[in-house]
Amino acid sequence: MNLETVKRVKKSKPFTVIDAVIVAVLAALIGVISWLVFRAPSAETVVITENGVSHEYSLGKNAEIKLEHMTVHIKDGYVWVTDSDCRDGTCEHTGKISRAGQSIVCLPNNFVITINGKGDLDWELGRQ
Amino acid sequence: MKKLPLSKSVCMKPAGAPKRGERNDTRRLTAIAFLVAVALVVSLIESALPSFPLAPGAKLGLSNIAPLFALIMLGVGDAYAVMILKCLLGATLGGGLTGLMYSVPSGLVSLTVEIVLMKLVFDKMSVAGISLVGAVAFNAMQVLMASAITGVDLVILLPILMAAGLLAGAFTGLLTYYIVKKLPYSVYGSAVG
Ligand SMILES: [Zn+2]
Numbered sequence: 037m038n039l040e041t042v043k044r045v046k047k048s049k050p051f052t053v054i055d056a057v058i059v060a061v062l063a064a065l066i067g068v069i070s071w072l073v074f075r076a077p078s079a080e081t082v083v084i085t086e087n088g089v090s091h092e093y094s095l096g097k098n099a100e101i102k103l104e105h106m107t108v109h110i111k112d113g114y115v116w117v118t119d120s121d122c123r124d125g126t127c128e129h130t131g132k133i134s135r136a137g138q139s140i141v142c143l144p145n146n147f148v149i150t151i152n153g154k155g156d157l158d159w160e161l162g163r164q
Numbered sequence: 165m166k167k168l169p170l171s172k173s174v175c176m177k178p179a180g181a182p183k184r185g186e187r188n189d190t191r192r193l194t195a196i197a198f199l200v201a202v203a204l205v206v207s208l209i210e211s212a213l214p215s216f217p218l219a220p221g222a223k224l225g226l227s228n229i230a231p232l233f234a235l236i237m238l239g240v241g242d243a244y245a246v247m248i249l250k251c252l253l254g255a256t257l258g259g260g261l262t263g264l265m266y267s268v269p270s271g272l273v274s275l276t277v278e279i280v281l282m283k284l285v286f287d288k289m290s291v292a293g294i295s296l297v298g299a300v301a302f303n304a305m306q307v308l309m310a311s312a313i314t315g316v317d318l319v320i321l322l323p324i325l326m327a328a329g330l331l332a333g334a335f336t337g338l339l340t341y342y343i344v345k346k347l348p349y350s351v352y353g354s355a356v357g
Contacts, residue, residue: 038239041282045236045344048287055293062300062330070323 080136080153082115084108087146095134095151105145115140115149195238196245203230203250204257225299225332227254231275232295232340240279247271266309274302291344295337296330303329 080095086103093099093110101108106120106127114132117140127142136153207227230250235243251271255264278298281289303325311318 038237041236041239042344044287045291045341048341049290050338050341051292052288052290054285054289055296058289058293058297059330059334062297062326066323066326066330069326073320073323 080113080151082108082110083150083152085148085150095153105147106142108149115151117142117149120145192238192242196234196242196249199230199234199246200249200253203227203246204253206230207250207254208257225302225329226336226339228274228295228299228302228333229336229340229343231271232278232291232298232337233343235275235278235282236291236340236344243275243279244272247275265313266306269309270302270305273305274298277301290337291341292334292337295340296333299329299333299336300326301329302333 082093082095084091084093084101084103093101095110095113095115097110098112099108099110101110105122107118109116109118114134116132117127117130120127120142122142122144124144127140127145127147130140133140133149133151136151139148139150141148204227206229210226227250231243231247234246248268248271251264251267254267275298278294281294281297286294304322307318307322307325
């Protein structure tokens with residue numbers, strides 16, 4: 037009773053141009069979703085320790101923290117340091133960190149920034 | 165596509181008075197039962213194989229050939245019948261009740277997407293293209309259902325399972341296409357004619 041459809045399928049091509057367009061659109065969608073999912077500001081926190089004293093900030097909340105020796109930027113899940121008055125500049129050269137476990141260290145100022153994460157991706161996937 | 169008596173009437177058919185020839189209905193029913201049986205056997209074999217390391221629950225989904233095949237060969241109602249029976253019996257055989265809560269809505273959504281595409285854009289879009297869209301919808305729906313039911317945020321699996329669905333759907337769609345293409349009239353003519 038569905039002979040018409042069967043005939044059309046038999047005559048059709050295995051792949052078409054529209055398929056390619058749809059695949060491209062889906063791939064882009066998957067890309068955007070992965071970006072959103074993997075960038076999500078889960079439960080990660082930024083711990084700034086200066087001379088043994090710690091302060092905690094949320095990685096998901098943008099902030100510009102002006103400190104005595106430097107400025108710490110938290111923006112869109114990334115953390116970095118500018119305007120450091122240290123001699124070596126290692127802390128600024130570390131660049132942007134974004135993943136749990138990464139840290140920025142400034143030895144001259146006895147200063148450490150670490151990202152702590154409960155929502156660490158590797159851990160999340162490893163657990164499955 | 166011609167309007168057909170819905171499969172519901174076939175499945176729940178009381179002993180009497182089918183509108184079409186009894187011979188025809190019996191053959192359609194046999195075709196549906198055969199497709200469901202094949203789908204179940206394939207599912208069982210697949211569930212015995214190890215799943216993809218990064219995507220728990222991701223399967224090639226070869227059993228999804230059955231509803232798609234039913235959609236092409238038999239029609240909309242019969243495709244739904246095959247999909248629902250496959251889910252119900254699959255749950256009885258292994259998945260359990262929780263599996264049913266994910267698989268039935270996902271299966272219905274994915275099949276509906278395929279039916280709409282088949283009606284609207286088939287020829288311009290191939291069977292494989294339609295199948296891969298349906299598979300992506302199936303997997304996305306399954307992740308969302310699982311997240312909603314378990315309360316665990318599984319959204320991290322969404323892109324992985326969508327990508328897996330894209331590949332698996334293209335594969336099963338292509339396979340369905342070639343089966344239909346190679347199938348001689350002498351085989352299906354009796355079941356659909
Ligand atoms: Zn420094």
